[in-house]
Amino acid sequence: MAGRFFPAALMARRNLTRTKMRSLLASLGIVIGVVAIASLGMFGVALQYSFTQNLGNVGNQLTVYPNSGENITELTERDIRTIRRETSPTATVSPVKTRVEPVSYNREDAIRETIYGVEDPAALYEAKEGRVSPFRSGALVGSDVAEEHELHPGSQITVNGTSVRVRAVLEEGDPFSSTNPDNRIIMPATSFSQRGYSEVYVIESTGTQANETAMGIRGALNDREQRVVVQELGSLVDTIEEQFQIINTVLAGIASISLLVAGISILNVMLMSTVERREEIGVLRAVGYQKRDVLKVMLMEATLLGFLGGIAGVILSLGAGLAINHYAVGNAMAVFRLPNAWYVGAAFTFGVLTSIVSGLYPAWKAASEEPVDALRG
Amino acid sequence: MTVIDAQGLVKRYRTGGQTLYALAGIDFALESGEFVSIMGPSGSGKTTLLNILGLLDTPTEGTVLLEGQDVTGLGDSKRTRLRKQTIGFVFQHFYLLPTLTAVENVEVPLLLDSDPKVKKRARALLERLGLGDRLDHKPDELSGGQKQRVAIARSLINSPKVVLADEPTGNLDSETGRQILDEFRRIADEDDVAIVAVTHDDLVNEYVDRTVHLVDGTIGRERKNGG
Ligand SMILES: Nc1ncnc2c1ncn2[C@@H]1O[C@H](COP(=O)(O)OP(=O)(O)O)[C@@H](O)[C@H]1O
Numbered sequence: 001m002a003g004r005f006f007p008a009a010l011m012a013r014r015n016l017t018r019t020k021m022r023s024l025l026a027s028l029g030i031v032i033g034v035v036a037i038a039s040l041g042m043f044g045v046a047l048q049y050s051f052t053q054n055l056g057n058v059g060n061q062l063t064v065y066p067n068s069g070e071n072i073t074e075l076t077e078r079d080i081r082t083i084r085r086e087t088s089p090t091a092t093v094s095p096v097k098t099r100v101e102p103v104s105y106n107r108e109d110a111i112r113e114t115i116y117g118v119e120d121p122a123a124l125y126e127a128k129e130g131r132v133s134p135f136r137s138g139a140l141v142g143s144d145v146a147e148e149h150e151l152h153p154g155s156q157i158t159v160n161g162t163s164v165r166v167r168a169v170l171e172e173g174d175p176f177s178s179t180n181p182d183n184r185i186i187m188p189a190t191s192f193s194q195r196g197y198s199e200v201y202v203i204e205s206t207g208t209q210a211n212e213t214a215m216g217i218r219g220a221l222n223d224r225e226q227r228v229v230v231q232e233l234g235s236l237v238d239t240i241e242e243q244f245q246i247i248n249t250v251l252a253g254i255a256s257i258s259l260l261v262a263g264i265s266i267l268n269v270m271l272m273s274t275v276e277r278r279e280e281i282g283v284l285r286a287v288g289y290q291k292r293d294v295l296k297v298m299l300m301e302a303t304l305l306g307f308l309g310g311i312a313g314v315i316l317s318l319g320a321g322l323a324i325n326h327y328a329v330g331n332a333m334a335v336f337r338l339p340n341a342w343y344v345g346a347a348f349t350f351g352v353l354t355s356i357v358s359g360l361y362p363a364w365k366a367a368s369e370e371p372v373d374a375l376r377g
Numbered sequence: 378m379t380v381i382d383a384q385g386l387v388k389r390y391r392t393g394g395q396t397l398y399a400l401a402g403i404d405f406a407l408e409s410g411e412f413v414s415i416m417g418p419s420g421s422g423k424t425t426l427l428n429i430l431g432l433l434d435t436p437t438e439g440t441v442l443l444e445g446q447d448v449t450g451l452g453d454s455k456r457t458r459l460r461k462q463t464i465g466f467v468f469q470h471f472y473l474l475p476t477l478t479a480v481e482n483v484e485v486p487l488l489l490d491s492d493p494k495v496k497k498r499a500r501a502l503l504e505r506l507g508l509g510d511r512l513d514h515k516p517d518e519l520s521g522g523q524k525q526r527v528a529i530a531r532s533l534i535n536s537p538k539v540v541l542a543d544e545p546t547g548n549l550d551s552e553t554g555r556q557i558l559d560e561f562r563r564i565a566d567e568d569d570v571a572i573v574a575v576t577h578d579d580l581v582n583e584y585v586d587r588t589v590h591l592v593d594g595t596i597g598r599e600r601k602n603g604g
């Protein structure tokens with residue numbers, strides 16, 4: 001029998017079953033607190049995870065724009081040569097021209113769309129249907145454009161009154177990348193009359209290299225006047241991840257409030273219980289229980305309440321985590337990842353600790369009552 | 378052998394500027410195997426005396442010797458340990474733990490010691506008190522007399538030198554009260570335990586060695602029974 005090895009636990013357990021409903025309600029608070037902390041934590045983790053999953057590998061990309069703040073509207077061939085000098089030998093540098101033209105699909109009314117002029121699209125994109133290179137005429141369309149207007153290789157679109165043949169439909173790109181082609185129409189750079197470029201994509205092999213290149217480009221082009229803006233996706237990713245960290249902490253903080261409430265309800269239950277059992281506790285002291293023995297029995301009750309609520313909370317949290325990950329990440333099993341274990345573990349620990357801390361005052365009160373006064377009634 | 382020797386016990390309470398003497402100078406000695414009753418009107422200091430003899434309370438003045446050792450100035454922790462080793466208590470309202478069975482209630486004083494022999498001893502005590510068939514019953518499944526027997530078994534679990542009983546028959550009908558007093562008599566004789574019982578009941582005189590009468594915190598006439 002467990003009571004033989006842990007007699008305080010036997011008494012505590014029996015005492016809790018004496019007022020079953022009250023004990024259940026008290027630990028229900030802990031259950032809710034644990035579930036709130038664990039599932040908000042896991043929700044944050046799932047958000048962050050699905051974000052990084054969507055981001056893919058954009059940390060090594062740079063985009064150079066003309067600085068419109070200094071009234072610079074386009075980048076010149078000389079700028080491009082400077083940029084190429086600053087990049088590492090293995091980097092891909094893709095200057096891009098843009099113009100806005102009326103475009104009509106399937107003989108419908110024309111809409112004004114941005115046309116992108118890329119010299120070597122094969123360096124940036126792969127075809128989902130059709131072929132990207134050679135690319136001397138016609139157009140490449142992104143997957144969203146193709147889907148919306150039911151375009152396939154061989155379809156015709158009308159750009160500024162001229163009929164243009166679709167060469168390929170491009171693979172989806174990273175949603176956060178500035179090279180993302182999903183909503184774009186791309187035509188050969190040679191078909192553009194203007195000489196300047198509206199942006200330049202640089203893809204380095206690593207994020208660190210991208211960062212160095214960005215500094216090099218800024219140093220070379222923004223020396224006398226601020227000619228360009230260099231956008232680094234890597235640092236953007238870092239910023240966003242930091243934001244997620246803050247959101248997670250705030251969420252967990254909000255959830256902790258529910259544990260505070262749970263703690264107060266346990267405090268209340270234990271105080272009621274010490275008042276009701278005043279004489280019993282007096283008898284324990286009379287028959288030779290030291291103050292610390294009474295403290296032990298009472299704290300054991302609080303601990304049991306905490307464990308009970310904590311374990312139920314962990315089980316429910318796992319269920320909530322399965323659902324969260326199913327909907328947010330698309331993979332319910334993603335709940336068994338380390339950061340989740342951390343949140344669930346922390347929630348459980350906080351639940352039990354809250355319970356014990358809430359039991360401290362009532363236990364101390366019970367232990368320090370003079371047995372003479374308790375027994376006099 | 379003298380188990381308890383109390384000299385010049387005074388217990389004063391100060392309440393709202395007034396001083397109340399619950400005990401006003403009492404000498405009381407107790408031999409082992411002796412069964413003594415304390416009688417007196419309500420408020421005469423019976424419970425106060427019993428609590429001081431049982432190391433639950435400390436006197437304002439006077440000394441208490443327990444088996445020759447001066448225990449007057451001991452702190453709470455030491456008094457608690459001595460209670461556990463040498464004293465048993467029986468109360469008017471039994472004060473059994475309602476969540477524990479009869480055997481478990483008898484074990485309570487030694488429960489935290491995790492000594493496997495305690496359970497056997499608890500059973501033996503209950504059997505001796507005629508409760509062999511009620512070992513695993515909860516208090517609310519027992520009659521008043523049975524509850525008080527469980528409480529007596531609990532007071533004996535630590536093989537005490539003294540058992541102090543505050544109105545042990547106060548909540549029982551006279552027939553059951555007699556049986557309880559009978560048990561005390563037997564325990565005093567067989568186990569050589571000193572027993573002090575506070576009671577209102579004149580019946581008690583048939584069972585005890587002597588009766589101490591308390592009036593307003595002082596000892597009145599004392600009557601010895603037999604020899
Ligand atoms: N804690 C206390 N504070 C003040 N007065 C007390 C206290 N305890 C007992 N008394 C008083 O001491 C006197 C003796 O009480 P008690 O020993 O309980 O009497 P008895 O048990 O004979 O009825 C009573 O007048 C009681 O009111």
Ligand SMILES: [Mg+2]
Binds near residue numbers: 423424425
């Ligand atoms: Mg009394």
